[in-house]
Amino acid sequence: MNWRKDKDKDQARERGYHHGNLREALLQAALDLIGQKGAAGFTFADAARMAGVSPAAPYRHFRDRDELLSSIAQRGFEQFETALSEAWDDGRPDTMTAFERVGRAYLDFARENPAFYSAMFESGIPLDSNSTLLAASERAFAIIRAAAERLAALAPPGVPRPPALMMALHIWAMSHGVASLFARADGARRRLPMTADELLEAEVLIYLRGLGFPTDRRAPDAKSADDKPSPAGKTK
Amino acid sequence: MNWRKDKDKDQARERGYHHGNLREALLQAALDLIGQKGAAGFTFADAARMAGVSPAAPYRHFRDRDELLSSIAQRGFEQFETALSEAWDDGRPDTMTAFERVGRAYLDFARENPAFYSAMFESGIPLDSNSTLLAASERAFAIIRAAAERLAALAPPGVPRPPALMMALHIWAMSHGVASLFARADGARRRLPMTADELLEAEVLIYLRGLGFPTDRRAPDAKSADDKPSPAGKTK
DNA sequence: TGTACATCAGTGAACGCGCGTTCACTGATGTAC
């Protein structure tokens, strides 16, 4: 992270002819630029300048601007998956608690990584242009889907078990809606009677109640043994 | 609508020195371009060319690209408001039916006017840069809010009446989430087990059930006289 | 351990391009009388 913009020339002189990690530096620079000016207003040349390198250098690492952008989106999905999956923690200590944590992690990610988020969802690069990009996005969604699956399995007796895929899509839509309308610093924000986190949490809780889940904060598997408890330690 | 792109030169010759309605033509051209290439990749010069006019001409009508873009967003919000408010139809024939219609209208608007939608929500122009733009967006949101207000008033006895503003925000977030993730033609679409409309309708129904509203399709005011019936005719 | 050589990863100059913007201008339209 020491190839940031400050004192490009000096650093360039220090580092000598070879950069050492230009690919990484370009990704970082592009990320910074997207953060500053949005996914639209970032240029290949700008990224090179920020990395302290000639405008021709990036071509050694990326075919063009789009390839750089889609690399960023891909990395974004990977980090997104990591964040969500850590939050989910395989449903520990109980499905409901873990699930709420996933919601918060979603918003945190959007808030803390606006550049990634917009490369992923707002940059206009088609997901299916690149199969590894598509795969990365599928893996991220799979976390939400897995959580929905476990949640669906908790449907109380007598309540029809909701289709997990539908639940996952609903929850994703709520999260994305709240994130892009209310949780971003840039532009279209709006006075809210509560924080974006609270808004999303309330929304998801109401939604789950609508599916027939009990309305109190802890899910049934918190005390019963419906859901086999995690094998050892960690729960503390 | 006869100043479209085809045969610019001929038309320019026909129309003579003065265009007659250049401001309008530029808005239309920009809208077309945004539809084709996204809000990012549209240029002032392009719009002029498409309107069959010299690159200096637009400056008679818009200070710069941003002003043109925000005019489009503003008009978008106005049409959005019209669409939502027609769908809402002041809650006729009953609150619930009208409410569902609003949801469909939301998605229809996003689907049928992707250019407007992205100028409004994804172009990065700050809403508060322009007070008439802000006002237009407020008026559009006010429809959703008014509908939520009426819906909240229907809460069955014994059920705590939900805060209407929160409901409105939740519903907006769901609609926007579904619209931008699943209802747009461009880019990040995904195989769905159902249409975007069905997905949103199910989501909203589950949400409302979670608030304690009855789960069958017609709201209580459909048959009772809680909600004073519309004064005359029209309902047919 | 040293040397020759291939390969890699950058340079920097150059190009064509389209954009945004300005400018003096001019044709068309509206208005006073």
Place this chain on the structure above:
DNA sequence: TGTACATCAGTGAACGCGCGTTCACTGATGTAC
């Protein structure tokens, strides 16, 4: 109804700029022997 004049809404040429991209090049690094 006609004429003089002001104003409006466009022209087209010109500019500086930064971008994307190519090219022959060169310094640094790795490797065979």
